[in-house]
Amino acid sequence: MPNYRYNMPDYERRNNCGNHPHAVPRRQHPQEYSTARESCASVLNSHEPVRNSCEVPHRECRDAGEMSCAVSESCDALAGMPLAMAYVPWQMWRKIYEAEKALCQGTIFEELDKPFRGTGGVC
Amino acid sequence: MSDNRPCRKDLMNKINAVSFAVDDVKLFLDTHPCDEEALEYFNEFQQLRRSALKEYARYYGPLTIDTVDADECDRWNWINEPWPWQEGGC
Amino acid sequence: MWNYEKRLQYPVKIKQTNPQIAQVIITQFGGPDGELAASMRYLAQRYTMPYKEVTGILTDIGTEELAHMEMICAIVHQLTRDLTPDEMIASGFDKYYVDHTLALWPQAASGAPWTAAYFQSKGDPITDLHEDMAAEQKARTTYENILRLVSEPDVVEPIRFLRKREIVHYQRFGESLRIVQDRLDSKNFYAFNPEFDRNTSKKCCN
Numbered sequence: 001m002p003n004y005r006y007n008m009p010d011y012e013r014r015n016n017c018g019n020h021p022h023a024v025p026r027r028q029h030p031q032e033y034s035t036a037r038e039s040c041a042s043v044l045n046s047h048e049p050v051r052n053s054c055e056v057p058h059r060e061c062r063d064a065g066e067m068s069c070a071v072s073e074s075c076d077a078l079a080g081m082p083l084a085m086a087y088v089p090w091q092m093w094r095k096i097y098e099a100e101k102a103l104c105q106g107t108i109f110e111e112l113d114k115p116f117r118g119t120g121g122v123c
Numbered sequence: 124m125s126d127n128r129p130c131r132k133d134l135m136n137k138i139n140a141v142s143f144a145v146d147d148v149k150l151f152l153d154t155h156p157c158d159e160e161a162l163e164y165f166n167e168f169q170q171l172r173r174s175a176l177k178e179y180a181r182y183y184g185p186l187t188i189d190t191v192d193a194d195e196c197d198r199w200n201w202i203n204e205p206w207p208w209q210e211g212g213c
Numbered sequence: 214m215w216n217y218e219k220r221l222q223y224p225v226k227i228k229q230t231n232p233q234i235a236q237v238i239i240t241q242f243g244g245p246d247g248e249l250a251a252s253m254r255y256l257a258q259r260y261t262m263p264y265k266e267v268t269g270i271l272t273d274i275g276t277e278e279l280a281h282m283e284m285i286c287a288i289v290h291q292l293t294r295d296l297t298p299d300e301m302i303a304s305g306f307d308k309y310y311v312d313h314t315l316a317l318w319p320q321a322a323s324g325a326p327w328t329a330a331y332f333q334s335k336g337d338p339i340t341d342l343h344e345d346m347a348a349e350q351k352a353r354t355t356y357e358n359i360l361r362l363v364s365e366p367d368v369v370e371p372i373r374f375l376r377k378r379e380i381v382h383y384q385r386f387g388e389s390l391r392i393v394q395d396r397l398d399s400k401n402f403y404a405f406n407p408e409f410d411r412n413t414s415k416k417c418c419n
Binding site for chain 2: 091093107
């Protein structure tokens with residue numbers, strides 16, 4: 001996932017409005033991918049729980065006898081990002097509420113409008 | 124004061140709405156300083172806010188120090204009630 | 214720095230007093246995850262932040278939190294207006310009243326006084342932004358806890374508004390962290406502290 005500056009399609013055209021920082025690389029070394037697959041296989045064989053974002057249950061993996069639970073880059077939206085760091089997705093300008101509604105909702109951005117639906121009280 | 128003056132509550136609601144739009148787009152622009160659509164949106168609502176504040180001050184007294192007109196009154200009206208946390212305040 | 218506007222960011226018009234819930238809501242004034250702590254946290258961190266976008270966010274959100282503090286104080290004030298001694302004793306509000314009458318004083322729901330120990334200003338952009346993101350989530354959770362205890366619409370509406378703002382602030386701090394990452398070497402974000410280290414030794418291995 002590219003960093004914020006690469007989410008701005010006309011970043012280059014408008015002369016950046018700033019500096020040119022180092023890019024965050026999209027992919028790490030290719031060997032890491034095959035290493036991940038191997039470790040997934042060994043985890044499956046050891047009957048330990050597999051954690052990945054494929055959402056394939058452990059039982060199905062074993063029954064299928066295939067590498068369907070293998071950790072692949074396409075399963076992890078953050079694959080290739082540097083480790084030991086947190087990443088919040090970059091917001092784009094879109095889906096803007098009309099002003100009166102925005103005040104009621106607590107934001108002008110529909111995409112940041114996340115109501116609370118817990119029990120008790122009024123929503 | 125004539126009866127043609129705008130409704131105080133309506134004017135305050137308008138100020139709240141346009142000011143909130145400025146508040147939220149301001150934060151967006153802090154992290155997206157080059158976003159042209161956001162800049163345009165800011166300019167539009169900043170204008171609306173300025174004229175609404177001026178209109179409110181004219182009929183109901185100033186909400187900001189910049190809209191105080193000490194020439195208009197013979198006393199300092201900045202301290203007039205209601206304050207924001209009082210009934211009738213906003 | 215300052216201008217002041219004689220207007221709450223979102224209106225507070227509470228018709229019915231309720232000292233019991235006031236003692237809970239006051240935690241968002243003087244409690245560990247409240248608006249005063251949030252404001253002081255962000256305003257303190259901004260002085261040494263080396264990236265102008267992040268300094269801007271810390272200043273703008275830091276001052277917005279003061280506006281939220283004003284809303285919380287307005288809520289507590291309107292919930293405790295004109296209370297009788299009987300009402301105070303019945304609700305337990307008498308413990309607060311004896312020391313403060315009906316004035317606002319920054320404390321948590323437990324009665325613990327506000328303290329700078331509620332926040333950190335660590336002087337490292339990555340660390341401080343993680344602190345800020347956590348603070349917004351803690352505030353959101355606190356508002357949700359309050360929403361489970363309140364049903365009066367006059368109180369629910371401004372609390373709901375304040376909760377939504379925490380989510381927006383979280384997104385902005387998250388973007389600020391992305392901006393900081395962009396200015397550092399992605400092979401090792403922790404090689405040095407851009408707020409402090411002037412020279413970095415390339416000979417350092419590890």
